[in-house]
Amino acid sequence: MHAAPGPAASGPASLAERVDRVERSIIEEALRRSRGQVTQAAEYLVVPKKTLYDKLRRYNLDPDKYRAG
Numbered sequence: 376m377h378a379a380p381g382p383a384a385s386g387p388a389s390l391a392e393r394v395d396r397v398e399r400s401i402i403e404e405a406l407r408r409s410r411g412q413v414t415q416a417a418e419y420l421v422v423p424k425k426t427l428y429d430k431l432r433r434y435n436l437d438p439d440k441y442r443a444g
Contacts, residue, residue: 395434398430398434399434402416402420402430402431402434403436403441406436406438407441410442410443411438411439411440411442411443412438413438
């Protein structure tokens with residue numbers, strides 16, 4: 376995680392915060408496209424499955440929420 380000091384809460388987002396938001400958004404899109412299938416999402420993102428699982432934990436994302444019910 377990025378622990379660099381940043382501006383006050385009302386100030387502009389730091390680069391690290393912006394990167395995190397974009398990365399999370401891309402991962403969410405991959406989970407939607409794969410209907411929550413982590414292996415398929417990892418293939419779509421061209422990252423190892425373990426890396427994706429690490430990022431799912433980091434961003435507190437649950438693949439089950441993207442599975443068709």
